[in-house]
Amino acid sequence: MGNESEMEILDIIGEIFSIREANVAMSIAMALFLISSGSNLYSWTQTEYELARDAATDDQWLIEFNVSFSSTIHEETWQDEEKKVVEFYMDDFELPDGYLVGEIKVIVKPDSDSNGTTLDPIAQCDSIAANILNDGGLTAQWESEENELSGQDSSCEWIILSLQTYPGYDGEDFNSSAANEFQALLPWSEAGWGEGFLSVEVELDVNTVEELGPITQDDDEDITIEVEVSGFIASAMLIN
Amino acid sequence: MADELYESFNELLPVASVVHIALGAMALILVHRTKDKEWNERFAGMLISWMMVMLGIQYVCSTIIDYRVDQLGNSDVSHFNTYDDIFYSAMSYGQGAMESAFHATIVILPLIYPYPLIQKQNAIRVCTVVILSISLILVPLDIFTEFSYRWVKGILMWSGYFIWIPVYLRFLFGEMLYEEKGARAISSATLLLLLAVYGQVYIFWLQDLTGAASIYFSRWEVEDLVPQTFLSSSIAMIMLALEGTTFLVIFFGEMWRSFRKGMGGLGLVVSLVFVVGVIWYILTLVNYDTAESCIQTICQPWNENFVDWYVFTYQVAKFLGVPLVFMFILLNYNMVDTDAEGSKMITRIMVLLLILVATSSLIEMIQIILPIPEMITSALFAAGVVVFIGWEERIMDQIITETSSAAESVKNLLGVSTISISEGEYRFFSMAMICLISYCLLIALLLDSMGIHE
Numbered sequence: 215m216g217n218e219s220e221m222e223i224l225d226i227i228g229e230i231f232s233i234r235e236a237n238v239a240m241s242i243a244m245a246l247f248l249i250s251s252g253s254n255l256y257s258w259t260q261t262e263y264e265l266a267r268d269a270a271t272d273d274q275w276l277i278e279f280n281v282s283f284s285s286t287i288h289e290e291t292w293q294d295e296e297k298k299v300v301e302f303y304m305d306d307f308e309l310p311d312g313y314l315v316g317e318i319k320v321i322v323k324p325d326s327d328s329n330g331t332t333l334d335p336i337a338q339c340d341s342i343a344a345n346i347l348n349d350g351g352l353t354a355q356w357e358s359e360e361n362e363l364s365g366q367d368s369s370c371e372w373i374i375l376s377l378q379t380y381p382g383y384d385g386e387d388f389n390s391s392a393a394n395e396f397q398a399l400l401p402w403s404e405a406g407w408g409e410g411f412l413s414v415e416v417e418l419d420v421n422t423v424e425e426l427g428p429i430t431q432d433d434d435e436d437i438t439i440e441v442e443v444s445g446f447i448a449s450a451m452l453i454n
Numbered sequence: 455m456a457d458e459l460y461e462s463f464n465e466l467l468p469v470a471s472v473v474h475i476a477l478g479a480m481a482l483i484l485v486h487r488t489k490d491k492e493w494n495e496r497f498a499g500m501l502i503s504w505m506m507v508m509l510g511i512q513y514v515c516s517t518i519i520d521y522r523v524d525q526l527g528n529s530d531v532s533h534f535n536t537y538d539d540i541f542y543s544a545m546s547y548g549q550g551a552m553e554s555a556f557h558a559t560i561v562i563l564p565l566i567y568p569y570p571l572i573q574k575q576n577a578i579r580v581c582t583v584v585i586l587s588i589s590l591i592l593v594p595l596d597i598f599t600e601f602s603y604r605w606v607k608g609i610l611m612w613s614g615y616f617i618w619i620p621v622y623l624r625f626l627f628g629e630m631l632y633e634e635k636g637a638r639a640i641s642s643a644t645l646l647l648l649l650a651v652y653g654q655v656y657i658f659w660l661q662d663l664t665g666a667a668s669i670y671f672s673r674w675e676v677e678d679l680v681p682q683t684f685l686s687s688s689i690a691m692i693m694l695a696l697e698g699t700t701f702l703v704i705f706f707g708e709m710w711r712s713f714r715k716g717m718g719g720l721g722l723v724v725s726l727v728f729v730v731g732v733i734w735y736i737l738t739l740v741n742y743d744t745a746e747s748c749i750q751t752i753c754q755p756w757n758e759n760f761v762d763w764y765v766f767t768y769q770v771a772k773f774l775g776v777p778l779v780f781m782f783i784l785l786n787y788n789m790v791d792t793d794a795e796g797s798k799m800i801t802r803i804m805v806l807l808l809i810l811v812a813t814s815s816l817i818e819m820i821q822i823i824l825p826i827p828e829m830i831t832s833a834l835f836a837a838g839v840v841v842f843i844g845w846e847e848r849i850m851d852q853i854i855t856e857t858s859s860a861a862e863s864v865k866n867l868l869g870v871s872t873i874s875i876s877e878g879e880y881r882f883f884s885m886a887m888i889c890l891i892s893y894c895l896l897i898a899l900l901l902d903s904m905g906i907h908e
Contacts, residue, residue, distance in 0.1 A: 226571050229868045230620050236627035240620055243703045246663075251695030254665045258691045262668055263684060266675035269749040393676075396751040 272391040274453040275398040285442040292418035302412040313445035315408025316383040322373040325436040338421040341368035347413040354379040379408035402448035470773030471513035478506030488791035492861035498567035499789040512552035544902035551894035557610040558588035564617035568860035573871035600680040605690040636863030643860035650779035654772040660735035663698025676748040788859040
């Protein structure tokens with residue numbers, strides 16, 4: 215059949231809407247659609263989209279560390295050529311709630327009198343070697359280049375050793391980019407570091423001048439080991 | 455979703471690609487052999503067949519992408535080291551291109567079936583030009599914009615909502631109030647088409663209607679490599695309302711009919727979707743914190759059982775439900791001539807393929823979730839095969855012989871223009887579709903090889 219028999223588009227559409235009751239149902243559905251789409255669109259465009267984009271976009275944050283210290287002192291006498299391992303239990307260090315162990319500083323102090331006194335003015339400084347032992351007892355960053363795990367001295371100076379316990383922690387504030395505060399602080403909220411016990415090995419080698427010393431025969435040394443634990447809690451401040 | 459965490463996720467993709475391509479190809483053979491049907495029935499059959507082929511090729515690309523994602527970091531078998539490499543690859547472009555072609559094709563279907571809005575002699579030529587024009591523009595544009603206008607592209611899918619829903623209501627009321635003979639054939643065909651095209655999203659109807667589903671869109675804004683633009687995601691909010699509203703229309707329509715005329719198969723299916731939608735809404739509320747974690751804190755992975763539920767509802771509906779419903783429409787609504795020479799055999803293969811593949815896939819998936827020994831599932835599958843072979847004749851007869859023609863009913867009830875379409879025009883359409891698919895794949899390969907996003 216030719217084009218004469220072809221129906222016009224308006225007639226065709228008119229047939230679809232030819233039942234009044236169906237049109238009423240259609241109108242109700244249309245009203246429901248308008249309400250639902252209006253509501254969906256409003257909450258999406260006004261709040262949800264912005265929140266999602268914010269969450270996906272990195273901001274600059276200043277990461278600040280509030281630091282708290284806890285220390286303990288251990289005094290003991292070492293005999294000549296004696297090597298001892300002293301263990302410090304991390305539970306004995308008291309840090310405020312929520313603080314994480316960032317680093318541990320060990321200070322080995324020889325007896326302050328060992329470099330000559332009025333009684334023994336020519337006494338010599340003893341040779342002391344100190345090591346922080348990685349014997350598996352402490353969770354820490356043993357491979358960090360920031361660590362100072364060994365030291366020795368024979369000039370009556372303090373030996374200062376340090377061990378980084380929390381990954382990347384050096385106590386300095388720094389800038390970081392992250393999508394939100396939670397993500398900015400996420401690297402600074404890992405529990406479990408700095409747990410266990412710290413083993414410090416100290417070896418003494420007494421230097422003495424037997425013939426010239428008037429009073430004392432120097433074959434031992436009082437050594438003080440001070441362990442200082444730095445705890446930190448991080449906070450993030452939005453820069454831009 | 456980090457799919458390597460979830461065993462069942464995308465498990466059906468390879469099966470879906472094979473099923474869609476095989477069924478699409480067989481349906482095309484059947485449609486081309488069909489001679490004495492209404493032009494719009496035959497053309498709709500061709501559109502559905504080509505859409506199945508397009509979906510199948512799209513799923514092939516998705517399967518390869520999924521495999522590559524699984525192999526990320528394993529340099530022995532994959533040269534894709536990051537997700538970016540996969541996202542900007544030929545497979546990803548191919549997947550997007552086939553999706554665009556599918557959208558361009560589906561926009562036509564509601565215009566011609568079951569009630570043909572286009573009643574012109576040149577209908578097929580016009581439709582072919584429209585599909586090709588949309589695809590030619592949409593395919594490269596979608597790739598250039600890194601798929602960030604997905605929901606703008608999705609507007610093409612809305613033609614079904616705006617045409618099929620009024621058609622469904624017109625013929626439902628015609629049947630219920632005015633007892634129009636044959637009106638049910640049209641309303642049921644329309645309803646099945648709505649379920650075939652939108653069934654997988656209708657299971658989210660309640661969360662779509664209330665807006666709870668927007669939390670997933672917020673999460674995707676954070677998670678996706680290239681997030682959707684403001685325009686695209688805003689259009690998605692309108693789409694959610696459309697999905698929810700149109701589902702309620704068909705649900706109340708079918709319930710009304712069921713109260714008056716008794717519950718039929720379609721009433722049961724729609725009721726099932728209704729219940730699944732309510733469960734999905736509850737589960738969305740339960741998993742709201744996980745969904746919201748991306749926005750509030752950091753993205754938390756989904757609960758594994760939640761992912762299994764997603765697979766068993768959304769992915770089963772999408773990958774197995776869609777071909778099942780389309781095949782049922784083709785066979786039950788007399789769109790193909792199953793009595794033609796050789797057609798019966800192809801139809802039989804189609805039915806068996808669909809049912810057996812669907813059954814075996816589902817059994818396989820159940821095995822992933824429930825710790826059932828393989829011996830038991832193999833036995834169950836064997837039993838299923840025996841039952842289907844035994845009942846195959848009966849299932850076939852039921853589908854083929856108890857048919858109704860929606861086009862015939864439209865003709866009798868409202869009258870349509872008499873249009874004669876030459877055989878050459880159908881062949882021209884199929885050739886155009888082959889060219890379109892070739893264009894999509896070629897452009898994906900070329901744009902990848904030229905490294906447009908590097």
